[in-house]
Amino acid sequence: MGTHVIKMPDIGEGIAEVELSVWHVKVGDMVVEDQVLADVMTDKAMVDIPSPVHGKVIALGGQPGEVMAVGSVLISIEVEGAGNVKESAQPAPVKEAPVAAAKVETVVESKPVAAPSPKAAVCQGPMVARAADERPLASPAVRKHALDLGIQLRLVRGTGPAGRVLHEDLEAYLTQGQSNASAPVAAAYAQRTDEQQIPVIGMRRKIAQRMQDATQRAAHFSYVEEIDVTAVEELRTHLNEKHGATRGKLTLLPFLVRAMVVALRDFPQMNARYDDEAQVITRLGAVHVGVATQSDVGLMVPVVRHAEARSLWDSAAEIARLANAARNGKASRDELSGSTITLTSLGALGGIVSTPVLNLPEVAIVGVNKIVERPMVIKGQIVIRKMMNLSSSFDHRVVDGMDAALFIQAIRGLLEQPATLFVD
Structure with a gap:
């Protein structure tokens, strides 16, 4: 031997x-x-x-x-x-x-071979009683899925890193017939004195380092603008009804990518990287859009390359492919690097306003908030419109406030008059 x-x-x-x-x-x-x-x-x-x-x-x-x-x-x-x-x-x-x-x-990492499978873990104890004010760890997508299924997340045993609840845990919970179960009263009101120390390693450490680096090095400022997305949502619905079965369903994201691509023609300073050590700004003709994606191991930013040359359906398919690869831990290094501007969205959980952190060395990030129906005054009449905020951040060392506002206003104009997205 x-x-x-x-x-x-x-x-x-x-x-x-x-x-x-x-x-x-x-x-x-x-x-x-x-x-x-x-x-x-x-x-x-x-x-x-x-x-x-x-x-x-x-x-x-x-x-x-x-x-x-x-x-x-x-x-x-x-x-x-x-x-x-x-x-x-x-x-x-x-x-x-x-x-x-x-x-x-x-506890901490995502897929050790020695750990039991989610379904096996649930079979050992599918329901876990947490305190009413304890917020279980879960990605926004998992929270939305649980909400749609009518599952209380605090009752689901998480098998991901640090006890994070995964999609598989929701499926296993349903399989065990626990979706409508409630925690015993005594357990729900029991005092707890336990503590858990979570080492910051792996992906979480990298995310922490990059976020800290970005906030320390860049001069962040944020700009929030309200957008009427009624027209673009009507167009999206029409296109899905007509072509969804053959070309695939469209979300709002490919429309946003298209709007960014068109707006960047007049604001090339946003599609840039800043080397603060060499004091050099590099503006790029190619638009490589990073799409912030939440995975079970943390935030990843896969890159839609050459968005300027993609149709709505091409962008939609690429966004879906990359998001799936990132969530499954299959995204390659090339797919996770090289972006020139980033788009971040929490979808239905997007809130009203956010302050996105720049993805250095980029100088701009466009943040999408949730769509809500609100009464608006148009030509003296009160009407119900679908409204959405864009909460975007910029590096003030490179981007002036006026230019940032005009850039977002350009995106707003394109989305509110969606036909202009396709007028060259």
Whole structure:
């Protein structure tokens, strides 16, 4: 028998170190070739590390959350034959992640192999009673899904990172016939003194670092404008009725992308990146729109490339494809990088006003709030219209307030007169 040592590979793009996010194996496990051993986090995306050999895990080289240099020992596997480490030159045993670290995997990260499946976890205890004022962790999409199903999220056991409730947990909850169940009165009013410490690692650490970096380096300012989206919603409904079955359904997002593309023709300073170290602004002709997407592991920004060359349906299909890839953890590094301006939306949960944080090194981000019906005065008459706010942020080091307002006003004009979206 021999030992095969797998070192942290060179991910490319000049990356010298990565963060070990989660182990999918433990000491004593038998692994096969191409089995995923661990996930590591670069500055841009999560990367799987597969096994190149068959064998038995004898040592792990780090713990989740640890930053490891490229070339350092990741894992040691006992294999048939000589392996790749000579007996006389075999390195000292690398540290094994303690039992506590394995527990952190099941709480904090998204998909450790050793963790039970959502349905299995629910079968062990499908309903969990939380305090009435305790807000369970869940993405906006999961909250909306639970609302549509009539499920109280506080009664659903979450199997995601830090107990986050996932779509699969809602399905398992329904499967167990608990959708209409209520928590026992005694449990609902019981005092709680428990605490839980959640290590900030993996995707959450990257998000925290990027948000902190953006707010410290850029001179943020926000601008909010109200838009009458009645006409564009009527157009969207008409197009879906006529072409939805053959071309796919349209949401509001591809119309917003189109409006941004057209408005950027007159405001190219918004479609730019600012290198504050070199003091250089780069304006780009290509419009690569980042679409902020909430996933079970945190916020991701997949990129719709060359939005200026896409039709409504092409944009809609690409937005849907990228969002699905991001939520399933399948988005590549290329799909998560290279945006020139970002669009962010919480959909039906979008609220009235928000203050989006810039996606550096970009200088503009357009935020979409929810659509509500309100009485408006038009030509002296009170009518019911569908209204929506755009809450957008800009880097004041690069973008002047007047230009930002005019840019958003241009988007407003295009959406309120949607025929102008297609007039070249």
